[in-house]
Amino acid sequence: MTTAEILxxxxxxxxxxxxEIEAKQILGEAGINCTRTVLAASREEAVSISEEIxxxxxxxxxxxxxTHKSDSGGVKVNLPDKAxxxxxxxxxxxxxxxxxxxxxxxxxxxxxxxxxxxEIIMGMIRDASFGPVVMFGLGGVLVEVLKxxxxxxxxxxxxxxxxxxxxxxxxxxxxxxxxxxxxxxPCLQEMLVKLSDFVNDTPGIEEIDMNPVFAYxxxxxxxxxxxxxxxxxxxx
Amino acid sequence: MMELFFKPKSVAVIGAxxxxxxxxxxxxxxxxxxxxxxxxxxxxxxxxEILGYKVYRSVTEIPGEVDLVVTALPTPKLTVATMxxxxxxxxxxxxIESAGFAEMGGEGVSxxxxxxxIAKKNDIRVMGPNCSGIVSRNIVTSIYPMTKxxxxxxxxxxxxxxxxxxxxxxxxxxxxxxxxxxxxSIGNKCDVNENDLLExxxxxxxxxxxxxxxxxxxxxxxxxxxxxxxxxxxPVIFLSGGRTEAGAKAAMSHTGSIxxxxxxxxxxxxxxxMIMADDFTELKDFAKVFSTQPLPKGNRIAVITLAGSVxxxxxxxxxxxGLELPKMTPETTEKLKDMFDTPVSNPVDLYFSVxxxxxxxxxxxxxxxxxxxxxxxxxxxxxxxxxxxxxxxxKKIIQKIVRDVDKPVVVCMIVGYNRYKNVIMxxxxxxxxxxxxxxxxxxxxxxxxxxxIRQQKLSA
Numbered sequence: 001m002t003t004a005e006i007l008x009x010x011x012x013x014x015x016x017x018x019x020e021i022e023a024k025q026i027l028g029e030a031g032i033n034c035t036r037t038v039l040a041a042s043r044e045e046a047v048s049i050s051e052e053i054x055x056x057x058x059x060x061x062x063x064x065x066x067t068h069k070s071d072s073g074g075v076k077v078n079l080p081d082k083a084x085x086x087x088x089x090x091x092x093x094x095x096x097x098x099x100x101x102x103x104x105x106x107x108x109x110x111x112x113x114x115x116x117x118x119e120i121i122m123g124m125i126r127d128a129s130f131g132p133v134v135m136f137g138l139g140g141v142l143v144e145v146l147k148x149x150x151x152x153x154x155x156x157x158x159x160x161x162x163x164x165x166x167x168x169x170x171x172x173x174x175x176x177x178x179x180x181x182x183x184x185x186p187c188l189q190e191m192l193v194k195l196s197d198f199v200n201d202t203p204g205i206e207e208i209d210m211n212p213v214f215a216y217x218x219x220x221x222x223x224x225x226x227x228x229x230x231x232x233x234x235x236x
Numbered sequence: 237m238m239e240l241f242f243k244p245k246s247v248a249v250i251g252a253x254x255x256x257x258x259x260x261x262x263x264x265x266x267x268x269x270x271x272x273x274x275x276x277x278x279x280x281x282x283x284x285e286i287l288g289y290k291v292y293r294s295v296t297e298i299p300g301e302v303d304l305v306v307t308a309l310p311t312p313k314l315t316v317a318t319m320x321x322x323x324x325x326x327x328x329x330x331x332i333e334s335a336g337f338a339e340m341g342g343e344g345v346s347x348x349x350x351x352x353x354i355a356k357k358n359d360i361r362v363m364g365p366n367c368s369g370i371v372s373r374n375i376v377t378s379i380y381p382m383t384k385x386x387x388x389x390x391x392x393x394x395x396x397x398x399x400x401x402x403x404x405x406x407x408x409x410x411x412x413x414x415x416x417x418x419x420x421s422i423g424n425k426c427d428v429n430e431n432d433l434l435e436x437x438x439x440x441x442x443x444x445x446x447x448x449x450x451x452x453x454x455x456x457x458x459x460x461x462x463x464x465x466x467x468x469x470x471p472v473i474f475l476s477g478g479r480t481e482a483g484a485k486a487a488m489s490h491t492g493s494i495x496x497x498x499x500x501x502x503x504x505x506x507x508x509x510m511i512m513a514d515d516f517t518e519l520k521d522f523a524k525v526f527s528t529q530p531l532p533k534g535n536r537i538a539v540i541t542l543a544g545s546v547x548x549x550x551x552x553x554x555x556x557x558g559l560e561l562p563k564m565t566p567e568t569t570e571k572l573k574d575m576f577d578t579p580v581s582n583p584v585d586l587y588f589s590v591x592x593x594x595x596x597x598x599x600x601x602x603x604x605x606x607x608x609x610x611x612x613x614x615x616x617x618x619x620x621x622x623x624x625x626x627x628x629x630x631k632k633i634i635q636k637i638v639r640d641v642d643k644p645v646v647v648c649m650i651v652g653y654n655r656y657k658n659v660i661m662x663x664x665x666x667x668x669x670x671x672x673x674x675x676x677x678x679x680x681x682x683x684x685x686x687x688x689i690r691q692q693k694l695s696a
Contacts, residue, residue, distance in 0.1 A: 067488075
């Protein structure tokens with residue numbers, strides 16, 4: 001589905017929360033590299049998609065009613081083979097049905113297991129006065145404890161993106177601290193500009209999280225994404 | 237449209253009074269005492285003459301056209317009625333100074349809405365309510381009595397609070413401490429807001445520095461757009477109240493839970509190239525530095541002192557504010573070798589030179605040469621309150637050297653005899669930015685350097 005189709009379908013269903021698959025589809029269309037994520041509506045489908053994507057894979061529950069996927073036992077990572085995928089599928093269904101009885105569960109999303117990189121968070125929020133604002137920071141524990149992030153008002157240009165990545169306290173970690181792999185910072189800057197362009201051109205988006213983004217010395221990929229739409233009706 | 241506020245050909249004061257001390261009197265008196273050369277129409281149903289001007293019963297009775305109306309009426313209800321009369325008269329610009337509107341909540345909100353409705357319907361621009369309007373050479377609508385003429389300077393101050401803006405204006409004009417061009421208080425901003433003024437003053441050539449205090453940002457997206465354009469041409473100093481760390485709203489995303497009003501405002505300031513002030517004194521002090529000093533090409537500072545210990549403290553402060561203290565070139569070092577007991581370093585300690593050739597000659601030679609060094613972009617001059625310092629200030633020796641070298645300086649005064657120190661602060665303070673502490677001077681200079689470097693990049 002295209003971005004416009006996903007957004008109008010969500011509107012029709014009176015949803016403001018998009019599924020991870022929808023969010024990644026939209027971000028992908030905006031030119032932002034996301035891990036390949038495909039919906040599987042059955043155990044058999046989960047296996048065939050896993051084989052197509054290639055092991056190891058990640059399975060995540062896909063339901064508009066379950067926003068806390070980990071808390072519900074709806075996430076299984078690093079699944080090496082067919083048996084593991086089948087077992088994970090069943091466990092996710094059992095656990096999530098118990099966690100949220102009556103939830104509309106469309107299946108699981110099957111994703112390639114991205115190799116670990118430097119954890120980055122990017123996001124967007126709509127401020128009542130300043131309008132859409134984009135954020136960049138180091139992900140994981142650093143964002144939670146230190147809130148080491150930078151913001152800019154949309155639209156941003158490449159210079160703004162350069163300022164955003166150089167402004168954070170932990171920028172040394174991007175340069176490959178103590179022999180760690182460095183991050184492809186120009187690629188991250190390009191992603192920020194694309195995120196800004198997308199929200200600038202697309203009304204009705206309230207919040208976006210791209211968390212985590214794994215940054216490598218060559219490129220970066222969005223591993224998990226979330227998009228929240230504005231609750232008021234917006235004409236696309 | 238904004239021209240009608242700042243360059244009206246005729247002005248009516250509604251709620252004018254003949255009783256000295258009353259607000260309606262002060263406003264008329266301020267207009268009369270300014271250089272305003274157009275028609276003045278006091279309006280009051282119960283008076284015939286105020287300060288020699290014929291008084292009209294209502295705005296509709298005024299025979300000629302009215303460019304600008306200033307109202308200072310006792311109740312919001314009367315103000316709304318007057319607003320309708322202004323619409324009937326065809327007035328296009330109104331300054332509402334009275335309080336009792338949205339800032340009060342309740343009924344006040346609906347009175348303000350009625351004002352906005354009348355304004356929209358009739359294409360009227362409204363400044364206020366709850367403001368003190370404009371202080372300028374051309375026209376003064378403020379409620380503080382002005383004791384001197386407003387200088388035709390190069391600085392505009394924009395504030396929300398009427399009392400504060402008017403009070404600051406009155407102080408600045410009285411003390412001649414800042415070359416203001418205009419002070420505007422926009423109060424509740426029911427129509428005219430910071431964006432209108434920023435855009436207007438951005439295009440006014442005589443305005444070289446804009447200093448702005450906001451309690452709330454009306455339209456941040458537009459502010460970002462306009463400020464980016466204006467700050468590329470002239471410095472915009474910005475102080476924002478109500479900056480909180482609390483999340484902007486109940487957010488569903490991680491991003492939303494981290495985003496706070498303070499962080500977003502800070503981002504906008506960085507993104508646009510505005511200069512963030514942290515209090516009202518800085519709003520004024522930074523404006524002083526930017527309006528009197530040329531822009532530095534870099535952040536390489538000479539610290540000029542007569543006491544080593546002070547120099548050390550300033551060096552530390554400079555480092556903390558992103559300023560560098562480079563060495564002088566070999567040429568300067570050689571030239572000044574007889575003026576120092578050890579080769580000239582930075583901080584430049586003038587003590588030896590003063591004991592050898594006296595204070596004035598030290599300024600004219602030693603200081604001049606060090607400040608002129610090509611490695612130096614700007615200077616922090618630390619003066620002490622002594623008789624010879626006062627003499628140098630009164631003979632304008634320091635001022636002249638600074639002008640000749642044509643690099644920016646800030647002066648810090650921290651010690652000395654009070655009777656000299658106060659004179660030096662006041663007299664030198666009219667020509668150069670003088671600070672009563674080291675940290676305030678260093679911080680102001682760091683802002684100037686930051687802006688100077690940004691401008692270099694923009695023009696590169």
